[in-house]
Amino acid sequence: MNRKGINIAVSAIFVFVVVFVFIMPILRLVLMSLTTDDGLSIQNFVVLLAQERTREAILNTLLISVLSTVIAVVFGSLFAFLVAYTNISNKRWIELLVLAPYIIPSYVITLSWSEMLSSRGLINSFLTSLSLPEINIYSLPGIILVMGICNVPVVYLIVINMLRKIPKDMEWAARVSGYGLKDVITKITLKLASPAIASGGVLAFLASIDNFSIPAFLGISAGIPVLSTYIYENAISFGPSSFNLAAALSILLSVIALGGSLIQLRFVAKGSQMESVKEDYSIRVYIGKKKVRVINFVLMFFLICINIVPLLGMMVSSFYNTYGTRLTLENFEFVFTNQSVRNSVFNSVFLTLLTCVVCIVIGTTIAYLKVRKNSKVAYFIESSASLTYALPGIVLALAMIFHWGKVPGVYGTIKILVIAYITRYMILQIKGSTTALLSVESSLEEAARMSGSKPVHVWRKIIIPLITKPVLSSSFLIFVSACSELTLSSMLAAANTKTIGLTIFNLKQGGSYSYSYAMSTVMVVVIVFLYFVANRPKKGRK
Numbered sequence: 091m092n093r094k095g096i097n098i099a100v101s102a103i104f105v106f107v108v109v110f111v112f113i114m115p116i117l118r119l120v121l122m123s124l125t126t127d128d129g130l131s132i133q134n135f136v137v138l139l140a141q142e143r144t145r146e147a148i149l150n151t152l153l154i155s156v157l158s159t160v161i162a163v164v165f166g167s168l169f170a171f172l173v174a175y176t177n178i179s180n181k182r183w184i185e186l187l188v189l190a191p192y193i194i195p196s197y198v199i200t201l202s203w204s205e206m207l208s209s210r211g212l213i214n215s216f217l218t219s220l221s222l223p224e225i226n227i228y229s230l231p232g233i234i235l236v237m238g239i240c241n242v243p244v245v246y247l248i249v250i251n252m253l254r255k256i257p258k259d260m261e262w263a264a265r266v267s268g269y270g271l272k273d274v275i276t277k278i279t280l281k282l283a284s285p286a287i288a289s290g291g292v293l294a295f296l297a298s299i300d301n302f303s304i305p306a307f308l309g310i311s312a313g314i315p316v317l318s319t320y321i322y323e324n325a326i327s328f329g330p331s332s333f334n335l336a337a338a339l340s341i342l343l344s345v346i347a348l349g350g351s352l353i354q355l356r357f358v359a360k361g362s363q364m365e366s367v368k369e370d371y372s373i374r375v376y377i378g379k380k381k382v383r384v385i386n387f388v389l390m391f392f393l394i395c396i397n398i399v400p401l402l403g404m405m406v407s408s409f410y411n412t413y414g415t416r417l418t419l420e421n422f423e424f425v426f427t428n429q430s431v432r433n434s435v436f437n438s439v440f441l442t443l444l445t446c447v448v449c450i451v452i453g454t455t456i457a458y459l460k461v462r463k464n465s466k467v468a469y470f471i472e473s474s475a476s477l478t479y480a481l482p483g484i485v486l487a488l489a490m491i492f493h494w495g496k497v498p499g500v501y502g503t504i505k506i507l508v509i510a511y512i513t514r515y516m517i518l519q520i521k522g523s524t525t526a527l528l529s530v531e532s533s534l535e536e537a538a539r540m541s542g543s544k545p546v547h548v549w550r551k552i553i554i555p556l557i558t559k560p561v562l563s564s565s566f567l568i569f570v571s572a573c574s575e576l577t578l579s580s581m582l583a584a585a586n587t588k589t590i591g592l593t594i595f596n597l598k599q600g601g602s603y604s605y606s607y608a609m610s611t612v613m614v615v616v617i618v619f620l621y622f623v624a625n626r627p628k629k630g631r632k
Contacts, residue, residue: 101467112474112513115489116481122337122492134331134338147315148342154234154305154316155298161238162294166245167287169389174253175279175375178386187393192243193621194401195574196236197303197591198610201598202400203227203236204307205407205607212403228312237304239396241297245290252286253279254369261374271375289357296350299343300482302577303591307598317343318484318577325488325581337492340485351480401614408607421608431609433586434593437504441589442572445511446565452512453519454527454561458553460520461527462535475517483577486514490582504587510578515568522564526557566624574613 126133138144169188173181191199207213207227214224226232256279264274280287305316315323317339324336377385409417425431460468478486490510495501500509530553538548576591583592590613597606 104467105470108471108474111509112471112478115486115493115513116477118492119337119340119485119489122334123341125334125337126331134334135342138335138338138342143315144320144339147317147320147339150230150309150314151299151316151318151343151346154230154237155295157234158237158241158298159291159294161234162241162245163287163291165238166242166290166294167249167283169242170246170250170253172385172389174250175373176382176385177373177376178382178389180386180390184389184393187390187397188246189243190393190397191240192247193570193617194614195303195576195591196240196301197307197574197576197594198404198613199240199400200236200304200307201594201606201610202404203232205603206400206403207232228308228314230314233305233308233314236308237298237301240301240304241294244294244297245287248290248293249283249286251369252283254371256282256370258370258372258374275375285357289354292350292354292357296347296354299347299350300484300577302484302580303595306576306580306595311599317346318482321484321488322580325491333488333492336488340482340488343482344485347482347485348480404607405611405614408604408611411604421604422612424605425608425612430588431593434588434590437507437583437587438573438590441504441507441511442569444508445515445572446569448512449516449519449568450523450561450565453516453564454523454557456520457523457527461524462532472517472520475513475520478513479515479517483514483575484581486510487578487581490578502584506582507579507587507589510582511572511575514578515572518568518571519561519564522567523557523561526560526564527553529560530556 121130123134124130124132166188169184172178173185173188178184204227205211207225209215209218209224217224227236261274261278264278265271269277300318302318302322305314305319306322308314309316310319310323321336321339321343324332324339408421409419411418411420456468456471459465460472481489487510490506490513491501494506494509500506534552534556535548538552539545543551574591575589576595579587579589579592580595583589588596590609594606594609594613597603597609
């Protein structure tokens with residue numbers, strides 16, 4: 091067989107594997123949604139839409155997603171403007187406080203808020219002492235509030251990136267022409283930043299639809315269904331046609347999510363002309379000293395109250411027993427000695443590290459074929475990986491069950507979690523490695539080859555040293571996402587393959603609140619420690 095034939099055969103094998111791993115689970119999900127006792131039909135959708143609980147779940151999903159997105163857009167954009175444009179102080183700490191819900195898993199944030207607003211919590215205890223009604227966190231407003239807080243960093247990161255790329259000369263020219271500060275901000279700054287604000291809003295909306303932990307922690311016990319938890323309830327009920335109905339619900343949720351993804355891509359395209367512009371960190375709006383002090387105080391106080399105080403309250407509660415009568419370390423003793431907890435930690439670390447290694451190797455290879463060889467197969471793989479990432483996690487988990495459940499020795503083992511994680515997060519590495527390779531001049535590789543270097547030496551001496559940092563940055567995002575993941579494991583984990591997130595969820599749902607607080611406290615401490623280690627100032631840097 092000649093070289094061309096070998097390339098065709100290898101490409102065919104790649105396409106087959108990609109279709110089997112990325113595409114087939116989705117096709118099986120669609121097929122299951124249309125399967126009834128009488129053959130293929132839309133009967134499952136008719137049955138579901140006729141049920142009041144389904145309509146309630148759809149309405150709740152849209153209501154929570156829209157209102158939490160409004161919260162995220164308003165506060166995320168405001169914080170981004172203050173940090174990017176004004177002369178407020180302590181910007182590094184303000185940004186860290188804003189990004190806290192991005193660093194800490196949403197189920198830990200939810201747990202901390204549920205503790206702070208519990209009947210024995212500080213706020214409700216104070217309200218009770220004044221003979222005022224308690225605030226119920228297990229409600230639609232409670233879910234919307236926590237969801238909005240968790241999605242503020244999503245909007246903040248996108249908007250602040252765009253604000254720093256808006257040409258400063260354009261704004262100053264408008265000021266010189268007689269425009270006031272208010273007019274410059276509304277007619278120039280907001281206009282140029284609007285694609286980023288809209289894109290951030292759509293991403294926050296998609297994150298709300300995809301989020302399982304917040305409605306699961308706060309909504310299931312209160313009888314508040316959303317599509318993600320309703321799919322979960324149907325899938326674990328094992329009733330007649332429950333999987334088929336869950337599949338039909340998944341299609342409904344996927345249509346909303348994919349529709350949002352298409353809208354988001356449109357806004358990204360509108361803002362793409364600013365991608366090549368270098369970020370400008372200079373101050374553009376100067377505020378008087380007295381006003382700056384007030385803004386700093388209000389901002390720090392507000393962020394500490396919503397992002398730090400609940401976590402501190404949860405940490406304090408982790409030192410009490412179930413009834414809060416005495417201080418104790420028994421909860422932490424349970425966390426460090428209980429075999430089930432230790433297994434969950436091992437599983438999460440093992441799954442995360444294996445996922446990162448596989449994604450780095452395969453994702454970087456695909457990115458190289460795409461960037462250097464303009465491979466159509468690489469583009470096909472990237473598109474397939476994008477599809478599985480765009481789907482809500484609960485939908486992907488159900489698709490994994492339908493597809494891999496038919497493969498012997500996979501379902502019910504840690505193998506299905508490994509496959510699910512790789513399928514879910516591969517696109518993050520492909521995108522990150524693509525960006526890294528685009529920053530490396532191809533002439534360096536060509537010069538090395540012309541001097542007689544073999545491909546292995548070109549990779550070892552040139553490519554790997556130049557792309558290591560950005561590739562590891564993408565891998566770190568995968569590490570954080572996979573290690574704190576709950577949605578996939580809630581559907582795919584068996585008794586001996588539970589993860590950290592699922593163990594905390596089970597402890598909370600089982601009424602072992604103090605144990606869940608203690609485990610979450612340890613998790614927060616480890617995450618914060620790793621964050622500061624990763625972001626510590628380098629020697630010699632000012």
